[in-house]
Amino acid sequence: MRTKWIFIHGGWGGSWQWSPVRRELKQRGIESYAPDLPGMGSLSGKGINLQNFVNHISEIVKYDEDPVNIAAFSFGGMTATALTDKLRDQIGKLVYIDAFVPEPGQSFSHIAGKKITRQIKAYSHVMGDEEMIPPFFEIDPRYRSHPLNTLFTPVDYIESDLEKLKPIYVECTAKDREWTFTPLLEKMAHSIRRKNWTVYNIESDHMPMFSHTEELLEILL
Numbered sequence: 001m002r003t004k005w006i007f008i009h010g011g012w013g014g015s016w017q018w019s020p021v022r023r024e025l026k027q028r029g030i031e032s033y034a035p036d037l038p039g040m041g042s043l044s045g046k047g048i049n050l051q052n053f054v055n056h057i058s059e060i061v062k063y064d065e066d067p068v069n070i071a072a073f074s075f076g077g078m079t080a081t082a083l084t085d086k087l088r089d090q091i092g093k094l095v096y097i098d099a100f101v102p103e104p105g106q107s108f109s110h111i112a113g114k115k116i117t118r119q120i121k122a123y124s125h126v127m128g129d130e131e132m133i134p135p136f137f138e139i140d141p142r143y144r145s146h147p148l149n150t151l152f153t154p155v156d157y158i159e160s161d162l163e164k165l166k167p168i169y170v171e172c173t174a175k176d177r178e179w180t181f182t183p184l185l186e187k188m189a190h191s192i193r194r195k196n197w198t199v200y201n202i203e204s205d206h207m208p209m210f211s212h213t214e215e216l217l218e219i220l221l
Helices: 015-027 050-061 076-086 108-112 114-127 148-152 159-164 182-193 213-220
Strands: 004-008 068-073 091-097 168-172 198-202
Touching: 004 015, 004 050, 004 076, 015 213, 050 076, 050 148, 068 076, 076 091, 076 159, 091 213, 108 114, 108 148, 108 182, 114 148, 168 182, 168 213, 182 198, 198 213
Parallel strands: 004 068, 068 091, 091 168, 168 198
Antiparallel strands: none
16 A cells, blocks of 8 residues: 655645655655645636635545545645545545644634734735735745635534544744744644644744754654
8 A cells, every 4th residue: 555645735835845845755755745726836826715725635636545644734734624524534644734723614714813814804905916815924935825715714524533533733832933823823732732632842933844854754754
């Protein structure tokens, strides 16, 4: 049985966020794929919501006869959680990397709260094109605008089905204290610890794929 990894990138990101990890897996003879999600990276589009992300990855893995391992980074946790309802019989490992994990029926805007959601929408309307959120906190040119509607798509799934997958959560404990999303992710990690999940800590910033590649690989494998 050959199990491959599907890597889900974060908000404003792209497949490049997983490049160091995929390079190491390739040297070990392990197949992996990190698709750009609709509207981002190399894929353009309009009117995109979270369900488009889910459908895009589902199309990639639907013909796999063997289990598929999924690792999701940051906002990618929203997509991965939605996938558990659609691909529950195809998922082997499920790993969240410093990611947002919604409760059933939650959207990202529920997690972020009204103030942050209002700020993001305002920035999109002023600096974007109404449907896309510019990468307002990043200076790396690889970041792309993010589809606004993905923030408001509720994630419907059965919590007991997610728990059966025995998810793994990786918390990054050295994030920038001034970063907008640090308090949200710390709160998320706190709530995950109250679940019956395996939780690992990496003393890194929000991008352990680059700064702590080997440590992250040990957890994945």
